[in-house]
Amino acid sequence: MSWGFMRGSAWKFLQSPQYTRSGSRGTFAPPNLFYDDVQDNVSSLDDSASGEEDLDSLVFFGMMKGNVVGLRYYAGVVNNNEMVALQREPSNPYDRNAVKVNNVNGEQVGHIKKELAAALAPIMDRKLVRMEGVVPYGAHNVFTMPVNLSFWGKDDDKKGVLDHMKAHGYKLDPVLKSSGKSFPSLDAGSGSGASPPVQLTVEQLKTEFDKLFEDLKEDDKTQEMEPVKGIQTVLLPHQKQALAWMVSRENSTELPPFWEQRGNLYYNTLTNFAEKERPESIRGGILADDMGLGKTLSVIALILTNFHDGQPLPTGKVRSEKQKTNSAGKSRNTASQGQCSETREIGNSQEASATVSKRQKARKVKYDFNDSEEEWLPRKTKSSPACSLVDDDQFAMALSGASSGKKKKSKTKIIDKTTVQTHSKCDRKLPRPTLIICPLSVISNWIDQFEQHVQAEVDLKIYVYYGPERSKDPNSLSQQDVVLTSYSTVTHDYGNNSPLHKIKWLRVVLDEGHTIRNPNAKQTKAIHSLDAVRRWVLTGTPIQNSLKDLWSILSFLKLKPFTDREWWHRTIQRPVTMGDQGGLRRLQALVKNITLRRTKTSKVKGKPVLELPERKVYIQYVQLSTEERQIYQSMQSEGKAIIGRYFNEGTVLTHYADVLAVLVRLRQLCCHPHLVSSGSSSASLKAEATPEELREKLINKIKLVLNSGSDEECAICLDSLNNPIITRCAHVFCKPCICQVIHSEKPNAKCPLCRSEIHLEHLLECPEEEFDSGEKKDKKWMSSSKVDALMCALIEQRNKDPRVKSIVVSQFTSYLSLIETALRESGFIFTRLDGSMPQKKRTEAIQSFQSTADDSPTIMLLSLKAGGVGLNLTAASRVFLMDPAWNPAAEEQCFDRCHRLGQTKDVIITKYVVKDSVEENMLKIQSKKRELAAGAFGTKKPSASEMKEARIKEIRTLVDL
């Protein structure tokens, strides 16, 4: 492999702290506070705001018949029962009330007749109604055709819309009729259309969703394929299945799901749309295997094995001196389609220890840019006379080296350093490089994995497109085999003369692809507009909360007609959320077609996909000492008094930050009395004096929220905070979210939580934090009940088997610092990983901990959310969770860092919980959240007000009020 970096190694860029972005928490914000650089935010909001409403909460208002006129002036055609879209056209010179009628492809069919348009225009413009149409018959009329219009909107607006229509002499039929023959189960019987007769209960829906990704191993997905020899790791059976599946999808010429050929036309069975042009095959899909099943390896195998039109990448680097011995001497194992007949030794090459030496060996070869520049390029377009020497067979052999066949042997000799080996089909128009986009923290993982799994001799050119020195030259980038970059880089580059958007990619792979779920984000647009033949999404959580997430992915996959949200919504999302069986069937068919997912418990040929060791979770209750209990009780009664007062006043949420402060302090007291910072207590209320003081208070509050480990959600997007800011009224939101609110409600924007006035200039970001470590050095070290319990367990463990490694997890980094002292006192060698560490230090920490050397650390102090999903700490077989998390999923994810592929021992997890404390109440909340998460999918997300309600309930539970 060769590694292209513009100047030296990419490590420099990856590791230098100024380029680390932690994504959500405010540890990287510029030192300043008042938010003034609104420019690019507002503009990005502008284009996102257009046409973007919440389609999910719409209810059915009624239907009526209308007419489409002016057919002969437009090219768009429809079929009977085909869905059409309605679009306002205020700029029409003849009628500013004009309403266009478009077919599924967005081609105009005609206009709504003007009298009706006059009635519709005002309510459409005020977004009181969303119109949908179906042409029931007469699709081939020359001048006009009928259209069945259905009206949808917010419940609050229903009456207004109905009255308005009545005033124009139109009466809506309240019964939702079939919107085409493909939706038979939506046929309404009696009563309101909002509750169709054939409906699944929420329970049924849930089980159906659970099953959605099961049984995907049927069909042809059980076929296995050996990777090309250049992959030096033996794939596990399920990884070979993934490879076979991905290769077959990439080379597929099938029609996409829901398309049929009828005569010389192609029909979409969902919308009844038809066109002459054959819709593009979906040469990609979603690899949704659970975390830890080796998606990265499967994709690396894909890149090499299906490198070019079903052909693998050359495995023998044709490179001056070495070349002859290499390519002549090796027996190759793969036939031209990558199907392998040769069996290889089954080794333990997936074990980390076995690869260390290979890795080091590989690295030497690599970071040498000049060297790789001069190297033989496997398929440069510049041709050479030598090109003709290499025929098809030979190419296949040189690439993959089918081990049989004598003629091939003889031809091998032809290749020498003067030969520019060229694929005989090199003029095929397929582009060359694969673009891999992942979160920044995962880039280094990809690099590791390439090094680990790809033979060092394979001439795979990898370029890390990241950092200020990245090459902006599309030509040089398109000479690479793999370009690795981060989501933020793609987003930042977008619209900015980005080479990434000029290149025709062979393949784009989105790692952790669920991060594109927000359809309005600039990021999503930046990614959707990448030009690639083959498109893949890797994710461990294909559908996190709602079908919306899936839509973003489908849109990225360019699955017609879902690239337009209306068709997705009308044909799948709405029917499914309304409990329509047909909708669910379509969803199932779709998912089945484009997704491969195995969980840790899936089986291949009756055997578990991974034979992971056992995992046991123990809760160990801790009793506070008398002194600790005293402090705790007094803090508790103080806190209860404060929170109780808020409850009485009904102002719990307006004082949310204060409530949180109380809770954090109680949780900290459960861990160690020294965790409670003396400064921040009781300085909450009071009329504020100077702006300086106000600012400081707000900064303290936002820090509190961010560092409390509470995984706060933004009340606007209901997602976890992204780029958090705090308002004057001390509420924390995502910066983009609140900017949008301010922008759209200007000039009198109000806080969504407490309705006090908010201004852009008053928003505060969390300043760069030196983090609380080491800040209270003056306090004399002492232990705590929990620390004692931990040390007791660690020492016992060391006596039993000193080689067992442990992870000690807390949400409070200052707690980890206190534990450090205890560890030192008892002579433990440990390392540490938390969110404040620069990438370089993290990598060091992980590597030293994973090392098997005698003097390597046996303990890793880990902050709960440090490291991305990929964090691999399999060296540990014990986990000590020092304090319960709000969100049980965060705990699970943490456990999975060592309970994953590569773990050889049973994993024992100990959760410390203080008896009769806020911690015990947190366990209750955890189990509620688990239930909620289990039922979450497909059902609507809670609204902001339901969210508030839930939070208040949580607080009640926590403080026993």
Place this chain on the structure above:
DNA sequence: ACCGCCGGGTGCC
């Protein structure tokens, strides 16, 4: 459009 609508031509039966 094998319609509706418009406006000019026309006017007992």
Place this chain on the structure above:
DNA sequence: ACCGCCGGGTGCC
């Protein structure tokens, strides 16, 4: 006839 009726011209918004 300030009507009706006829038939030609015409046609989305």
